[in-house]
Amino acid sequence: MADLVGPRLYSCCNCRNHVALHDDIISKAFQGKHGRAFLFSHAMNVVVGAKEDRRLLTGLHTVADIHCGDCREVLGWKYERAYEAVQKYKEGKFIFEKSKIVKEDW
Template sequence: MGEVVGPRLYSCCNCRNHVALHDDVISKAFQGRHGRAFLFSHAMNVNVGPKEDRHLMTGLHTVADVFCCDCCQVLGWKYERAYEESQKYKEGKFILEKSKIVKENW
């Protein structure tokens, strides 16, 4: 597990594994499966599942679910491909659901 000391970060709500840095938040105005979600430029200590096409609120995307590498809790997804030009900025970025992560070092 990559231990992060000092900066504000987010952890898995189930096992407290560090999964993202607050500095990597791009937007807090996203919607996940279970409510609000944050868009991150990077995530750590996660496993990425198989790619699949999903029709989301902003159109068709190829995404892969993201799991905590310690407890296997589904935390959100990674955007692998956006089919609409206006959504291309999401490619390679991560959605982590607010209900699945907790703040650490705040």
């Protein structure tokens, strides 16, 4: 029966565009601008904005906001560069704010 169910997806809270797979969650213990956030290994149907240096709770990072590919809602950011060695695992990963995504087809 489980084989008949499709992948568990997360969608944009605004337009329901599919943006991430549940199986790509690395951690649910992150903090976003607006509360809890999830770290994902991959994202889909998003547009990556301009890179900028941002001081976050874990130090200085180069990040780029990610926008929904359909409605352009800001959903979180992509880690482009971490300046501290212990934070390097975040490079190339995506933060989605929990308040900006919804579970789809669960």
